[in-house]
Amino acid sequence: xxxxxxxxxxxxxxxxxxxxxxxxxxxxxxxxxxxxxxxxxxxxxxxxxxxxxxxxxxxxxxxxxxxxxxxxxxxxxxxxxxxxxxxxxxxxxxxxxxxxxxxxxxxxxxxxxxxxxxxxxxxxxxxxxxxxxxxxxxxxxxxxxxxxxxxxxxxxxxxxxxxxxxxxxxxxxxxxxxxxxxxxxxxxxxxxxxxxxxxxxxxxxxxxxxxxxxxxxxxxxxxxxxxxxxxxxxxxxxxxxxxxxxxxxxxxxxxxxxxxxxxxxxxxxxxxxxxxxxxxxxxxxxxxxxxxxxxxxxxxxxxxxxxxxxxxxxxxxxxxxxxxxxxxxxxxxxxxxxxxxxxxxxxxxxxxxxxxxxxxxxxxxxxxxxxxxxxxxxxxxxxxxxxxxxxxxxxxxxxxxxxxxxxxxxxxxxxxxxxxxxxxxxxxxxxxxxxxxxxxxxxxxxxxxxxxxxxxxxxxxxxxxxxxxxxxxxxxxxxxxxxxxxxxxxxxxxxxxxxxxxxxxxxxxxxxxxxxxxxxxxxxxxxxxxxxxxxxxxxxxxxxxxxxxxxxxxxxxxxxxxxxxxxxxxxxxxxxxxxxxxxxxxxxxxxxxxxxxxxxxxxxxxxxxxxxxxxxxxxxxxxxxxxxxxxxxxxxxxxxxxxxxxxxxxxxxxxxxxxxxxxxxxxxxxxxxxxxxxxxxxxxxxxxxxxxxxxxxxxxxxxxxxxxxxxxxxxxxxxxxxxxxxxxxxxxxxxxxxxxxxxxxxxxxxxxxxxxxxxxxxxxx
Numbered sequence: 001x002x003x004x005x006x007x008x009x010x011x012x013x014x015x016x017x018x019x020x021x022x023x024x025x026x027x028x029x030x031x032x033x034x035x036x037x038x039x040x041x042x043x044x045x046x047x048x049x050x051x052x053x054x055x056x057x058x059x060x061x062x063x064x065x066x067x068x069x070x071x072x073x074x075x076x077x078x079x080x081x082x083x084x085x086x087x088x089x090x091x092x093x094x095x096x097x098x099x100x101x102x103x104x105x106x107x108x109x110x111x112x113x114x115x116x117x118x119x120x121x122x123x124x125x126x127x128x129x130x131x132x133x134x135x136x137x138x139x140x141x142x143x144x145x146x147x148x149x150x151x152x153x154x155x156x157x158x159x160x161x162x163x164x165x166x167x168x169x170x171x172x173x174x175x176x177x178x179x180x181x182x183x184x185x186x187x188x189x190x191x192x193x194x195x196x197x198x199x200x201x202x203x204x205x206x207x208x209x210x211x212x213x214x215x216x217x218x219x220x221x222x223x224x225x226x227x228x229x230x231x232x233x234x235x236x237x238x239x240x241x242x243x244x245x246x247x248x249x250x251x252x253x254x255x256x257x258x259x260x261x262x263x264x265x266x267x268x269x270x271x272x273x274x275x276x277x278x279x280x281x282x283x284x285x286x287x288x289x290x291x292x293x294x295x296x297x298x299x300x301x302x303x304x305x306x307x308x309x310x311x312x313x314x315x316x317x318x319x320x321x322x323x324x325x326x327x328x329x330x331x332x333x334x335x336x337x338x339x340x341x342x343x344x345x346x347x348x349x350x351x352x353x354x355x356x357x358x359x360x361x362x363x364x365x366x367x368x369x370x371x372x373x374x375x376x377x378x379x380x381x382x383x384x385x386x387x388x389x390x391x392x393x394x395x396x397x398x399x400x401x402x403x404x405x406x407x408x409x410x411x412x413x414x415x416x417x418x419x420x421x422x423x424x425x426x427x428x429x430x431x432x433x434x435x436x437x438x439x440x441x442x443x444x445x446x447x448x449x450x451x452x453x454x455x456x457x458x459x460x461x462x463x464x465x466x467x468x469x470x471x472x473x474x475x476x477x478x479x480x481x482x483x484x485x486x487x488x489x490x491x492x493x494x495x496x497x498x499x500x501x502x503x504x505x506x507x508x509x510x511x512x513x514x515x516x517x518x519x520x521x522x523x524x525x526x527x528x529x530x531x532x533x534x535x536x537x538x539x540x541x542x543x544x545x546x547x548x549x550x551x552x553x554x555x556x557x558x559x560x561x562x563x564x565x566x567x568x569x570x571x572x573x574x575x576x577x578x579x580x581x582x583x584x585x586x587x588x589x590x591x592x593x594x595x596x597x598x599x600x601x602x603x604x605x606x607x608x609x610x611x612x613x614x615x616x617x618x619x620x621x622x623x624x625x626x627x628x629x630x631x632x633x634x635x636x637x638x639x640x641x642x643x644x645x646x647x648x649x650x651x652x653x654x655x656x657x658x659x660x661x662x663x664x665x666x667x668x669x670x671x672x673x674x675x676x677x678x679x680x681x682x683x684x685x686x687x688x689x690x691x692x693x694x695x696x697x698x699x700x701x702x703x704x705x706x707x708x709x710x711x712x713x714x715x716x717x718x719x720x721x722x723x724x725x726x727x728x729x730x731x732x733x734x735x736x737x738x739x740x741x742x743x744x745x746x747x748x749x750x751x752x753x754x755x756x757x758x759x760x761x762x763x764x765x
Contacts, residue, residue, distance in 0.1 A: 009066030010088060011056055011115075017187055018054050020163055020180030021047070028055045028158055032113075032141060033728050035156040036134050039119075039144040042160035044337040045218030045260045048145035049117050051160060056115050056143060062730040063141075064708045065112035073118040073336040074287040074390040077397055078125035083426055085114070085129065092598040093423040095455060097636025100129060104136035105633050111139035111709060118336055120147040127152050162215030166207045176203055181210040184217060188224035192319075196227050205232045212239050218337065219263035225319040226270070238266055264341045267320060277303055278311040279320060279334075280349060283342035284359040287390025288324065288331040296362045297355065326387055356398060363388070363395045364411050371414035376556045378417065378595050385418045396430065409434050409444055416447040417559065420454065421597045427451050435464070442472035442480040449487050453494065454599070456638055461491035482512040482520035486527040493534045494641075501531055522548055522560045529567040533574075533642055542571040562591035562600055569607055573646065578615050585611065586683060593679050601679060602631040603640065606647060608682045613650035618657035619666050620681075621650055626670025627678035634675070706744060713740040718757040 031038045032055065040048045053069070060067035070088040075081060082099025086092070091106060093099060114133070119126040127150040130142050134154065144150055149157045163181040176182055177198055185206055189196035198206060209232065213219040226235050239262065268276060281298035282289075289297075294312065295305040303311075312332060315321040322333045334342060346352045366388075374381035385392070392411065399408035412430045419427025431448045439445070445468025452461035465488040472481035485508035492501035505527050512520035525548030532541030545567035552560035565588035572581035585607050592600035609624030625647065632639070639647065655663040673681065680686040706714060709730075716726045723737040730737075741753070750756055 009060055009068050009112075010090075011053060011060065011067055011069055014050075014053070014057075018050060019184040019187060021051055021054070024051055024158070024160060025055060025058070028052075028143075029059060030728075031156045031158055032059065032143060035154060036140070037130060037142045037144070037150070037152055037155045039146055039149050039155055039157050040160050041146055041149055041157055043147060043216075043260065044340075045216050045263075046160050046162055047217040048160050050217070052115050052117060052143050052145050056113055060113060062712070062732075063112045064139075064712070065110040067113040067115060069115045069117060071117050072122055072126065075122060076286060076394060078122050079429060080393065080426065081122055081125040081129050083423065085116075092596075092635050093425050094421070094597075094599045095424060095635050095637040098425060100132055102634075102636035103129070103133060105636065107133055107137035107140050109139070110137065112141075114140060114142045116142060116144040118146070119144050119150060123148065123150060126150060163210075163217060163220070165211050165215050168207065168211065170204075173198065173200055173203055176207065179210075181213075181215045181220060182206055185210055185220050185224045188221050189227040192225040192228045202232050205236050209236050209239065212236070213263060216260055216263070218335075219260055221319060222263045222267050225317075226267075228317075238270075239263075260337065261341070264338065267318065268341070268345070271318070271320075272314075274303060274307065275311055275314055275318075276345070277349075278308070279315060279338075280342045280346040281351070281355050282321070282332075282334055283339050283346050284355045285334075285391050286394025288326065288333045288387065289391060290329060290331055290387070293362070293388070293391070294332070297359045300358075327383060329387065331387065359391075360395050360399055360404070360407050363392050364407050364414075367392065367411045367414040370418075371416065374417055375559060378421075378558045382418065382421060382595060385415070385422070389418070389423075400433070405434070405437060409439055409441065413441060413444045413447050416443075416450065419447070419451055421559070421595060424451050424454055428455070440471075440475070442468040442475070442484055444468075445471065446480060446484045446487060449484070449491065453487060453490055456494070456640065458491045458494040462488065462495070465491060478511055478515055479517045479520050482508050482515060482517070483523040485511065486520075486523040489527045490530050493531045498535065501534075505531060518551070518555055518557070522552055522557065525551070526560070526563060526567075529564065529571075533567065533570055538571045538575050542568060542575075545571065558591050558595055559597070562588050562595070562597065565591070566600065566604060566607070569604075570642070573607060573611055573614070576614075578611055581611050582608070582615075589679060589682055598631070598635045598675075599637055601675070602628055602635060602637060603643065605631060605678055605682045606643060610646045610650040613653040616657070618654040618663070621654040622658060622663050622666035623670035623673070624678075624682055625651060625654070626667035627673050627681065628670075629667075630671040630673070631675060631678060706748075710740050710744050713737060714744050714756050714760050717741065717744075717753050718760040 028038060028040065028051065040052055042048050056067040056069070068088050070085050072081065072084055075084045082103060083093055085103060086099050089103075089106070091102065093102075095102075097105075116126060116130070123146070126144070126146075130144070130150060131152045133140055134142065134152070149155060163184065164179065166176055166179040166182050177186070182198065186196065186198050209223055210220060213223060223235050223239065230238075268279070271279065278294075278298055281303075282294070284297055285293065291309060291312065295308045299305040299308055312321065316323055316332075320334075320338055322335060324331050324333065346355065366384075370381050370385065392415070396408055396411055399405075399411070412427070412434055415427065419431075428448070428451050431444065431451070435444065435448060445464045449461045449465035449468060452458070452464060465484055468484040469481065469488060472478075472484055485504050489501045489504035489508060492498075492504060505524070508520075508524050508527060512524045515521075525544045528544035529541045529548065532538065532544060545564045549561055549564035549568060552558075552564055565584045569581045569585035569588060572578075572584060585604055589601065589604040589608065592604055605624055606628035609621045609628060612618075612624060613621035628647075651663075654666075658666065670678070670681075677686055712730060713726055716729060721729065723741065724734050727734045727737045744750075744756055745752075748756065748759060750759070
């Protein structure tokens with residue numbers, strides 16, 4: 001039998017072996033089969049994340065659209081929970097649609113598992129989002145980890161206890177070695193030292209260590225890694241001293257919390273002074289970070305940058321720091337519990353304010369550099385921001401919290417190209433929060449107006465841009481005045497205020513003409529092109545876009561080049577120059593794909609669909625129009641008014657050529673393309689598929705006639721499973737399985753499960 005295709009998803013590979021938890025794994029799978037929300041609840045360090053990932057990996061084949069991990073430990077703003085889910089699903093916040101609305105739309109027809117990890121500090125926001133998703137998307141199940149339940153209707157809570165402790169009494173060595181806590185200690189000790197063995201001589205000491213650590217996996221792992229430098233007896237003795245100190249000083253603390261702090265405190269006390277300093281300063285980062293970041297933020301006269309790599313390596317060796325490779329870049333991250341502890345120690349040291357300000361200045365300088373030169377190096381600049389955005393969010397929130405408006409405003413304004421291409425609604429939230437107070441730079445109003453234009457919200461755009469124009473007239477600089485006037489002209493045209501649009505554009509052109517400033521020049525060309533398209537003056541639009549494309553190409557400004565090519569393509573498409581339109585739109589799509597601008601990809605795929613319809617390629621047109629519709633759903637965008645008429649015309653043309661049924665089939669095929677495949681199809685790198693007719697009398701059913709879920713059910717029917725067993729395997733009800741089996745028999749024209757099994761076997765061969 002052929003091996004089924006790997007399900008989509010983003011679950012990470014396990015970095016270390018998974019020990020024990022057989023009963024918890026079984027219970028979690030049973031609960032997930034019966035309930036749509038299961039929460040794994042327990043104290044920090046008990047192993048909730050590892051258990052959730054193991055459950056998700058084991059069960060992901062049951063979900064047509066895969067299993068997806070959403071890491072919330074680095075999210076500190078409740079308003080960003082939806083953004084974190086979108087990022088995990090590889091969705092883009094580039095439209096006026098709020099994340100919750102976009103997620104409802106995207107998930108409505110999908111069957112997938114969401115793993116929400118570390119929810120405890122965002123309980124209210126996470127609970128609202130989960131409740132919203134579960135109500136809107138019947139095929140979605142959620143597996144959450146938290147220190148307390150989400151308290152959402154229908155939630156099934158599974159407490160995650162520490163590992164079972166070995167008995168204190170003497171028992172055969174083989175029996176002791178099967179205990180999960182002992183197994184974990186031994187496996188991690190072998191990994192750390194390379195030569196550790198459980199023997200009759202050390203059995204009692206290992207048991208004592210595991211019992212003193214109450215079976216907490218994190219505490220046991222921290223202790224085991226020390227076998228590289230200490231004997232088990234030495235480890236036990238040090239734990240004993242520290243444990244007595246803690247229990248004597250805090251009788252009110254929960255024993256498991258005492259134990260976790262014991263293990264961390266003990267590991268911290270064993271560090272050299274420089275290692276302690278580095279560990280505490282690393283808590284300034286909210287997310288992952290690179291060696292360059294560490295050298296800039298954590299190093300000073302008492303901790304030279306030359307020592308950073310050695311200290312990071314030492315903390316890695318001691319299992320106090322995590323490492324991951326992201327797009328070929330080595331990054332580091334403190335585990336959540338370790339970061340909390342390190343942050344407390346940083347405040348105790350009196351060094352917290354200095355380190356936090358150094359962190360804020362570092363990220364502000366990097367963001368300002370991005371604002372100044374990033375548009376000419378957009379691909380690497382956006383890659384850096386994708387990597388660092390959690391740290392930048394943390395710094396922004398900290399600056400606002402302590403009333404440091406200049407740094408916060410400077411950073412939020414400098415991120416304009418990130419907000420434009422990655423996180424539009426998030427950028428709107430930050431800017432609106434900051435613009436509620438005094439702002440000294442017209443660029444902040446320009447940024448807010450730019451985002452409103454992208455969201456097709458001319459009223460909000462005009463409000464912000466009018467204030468920006470007034471401030472730029474008063475304090476300058478002239479470059480800001482020119483760009484803000486040009487953007488205001490675009491907003492006026494969107495409101496159908498042609499007179500204001502022309503007046504603002506004339507002034508913008510006059511100011512820009514005397515500056516020799518690239519940004520001002522390109523923005524006025526963009527306004528001329530868009531206003532020409534809005535007025536139906538296609539010659540003016542084409543001329544402005546062509547000149548803008550030439551200038552941006554020479555400057556290496558990919559975003560502006562992509563926009564100008566799109567404008568050229570639209571003008572050519574509307575004037576009937578199909579060959580020219582195809583060339584410009586295709587190049588624009590390649591750029592949009594290169595910089596991962598999802599809104600531009602959506603519009604360009606749709607425009608190329610319009611071109612295919614006009615060029616008598618109706619099947620390709622239908623698929624591209626379907627693909628655009630799906631891409632639009634994924635980004636939460638509305639159809640731009642300038643595209644509504646061409647899209648309607650293309651739909652009528654392709655439907656007339658194919659017939660309603662074949663158009664609908666091709667359109668549906670396009671909707672089911674992934675984003676990458678949709679772009680490849682639009683670029684003619686993927687052939688359009690001929691819509692397959694359904695089976696009729698005497699027609700042999702083809703392999704693609706069943707849906708993915710029906711194929712899963714049919715495969716398990718072939719394995720001889722009953723409807724109840726299939727339901728348990730796929731996390732669906734027995735009644736749903738019965739419905740799928742009836743559909744399979746109807747589609748294939750069969751009357752028995754035996755016929756289905758034979759057909760599946762032939763299909764796989």
